[in-house]
Amino acid sequence: MGECLQATAIETKLRELMRISGSLEPALATRLEEIWRWIEQMKPGKLMQKKLLMGFLLEVIQDAEVWLALKPLTDAERESFLHQIPPPVRYWYEYLFPRWFTEQDNKFYIWKQKLRSGEFSQDDAEVIDVIAQNIKSRQGSVVQRYVADFSMATDAIVSSPTGKPLCVQVTSMSDEFSEYKYEEWKRTLQAWEIERGIFVSYNPGKEAFVRELVNVVLHNSNHLADYKYLKFSF
CATH class of the missing domain: 1.20.1270 (Substrate Binding Domain Of Dnak; Chain:A; Domain 2)
Known part of the structure; x- marks a missing residue:
């Protein structure tokens, strides 16, 4: 009840x-x-x-x-x-969330039906959670939202202790097959006028990839220029 x-x-x-x-x-x-x-x-x-x-x-x-x-x-x-409040939280409330409800979301009608029918799976959820925990353990900040994931191709919005918000997409798809997904990801970020992002494809069998990925995320939070969308493979 x-x-x-x-x-x-x-x-x-x-x-x-x-x-x-x-x-x-x-x-x-x-x-x-x-x-x-x-x-x-x-x-x-x-x-x-x-x-x-x-x-x-x-x-x-x-x-x-x-x-x-x-x-x-x-x-x-x-x-x-x-x-x-932490930079990623501010970025969400000040910029991305209002953009979502004021702008047309071309993906919303697709993913809301899949969400209702239970078709969605979060294959990388555990890895993303581990990455988020590692970023927080290094005094960084992380925001995760379903809207950001489904509509904005963003698994997490992150920042280092002194950096700027950075949108991150993570996939276990091999580098050989991830190029199309990367280009689609970049177009999505540009459509939402997200200024900075990194796309990461990883090999689940590589033990050290989480530490390496977190280093890349924190570094780019501090140093990545605006209107840059980088791709990394681990």
């Missing part, structure tokens, strides 16, 4: 956020309504079985709440808050 109530609460929360954003940010209200209409016919028990879908919905609700809390602030108040 508790799980069903939780799923019901998600739909209630979406409607509440639609109402609040209707006056503060109509574009966000439109996106939330699109999401709500997408799930409104699903029974709560069925919704709870879709773990990735539930994760996406909870993320969107959280991000909408934070963004709507920032919206009424003065510029100085908003800047003060954003200055206190």
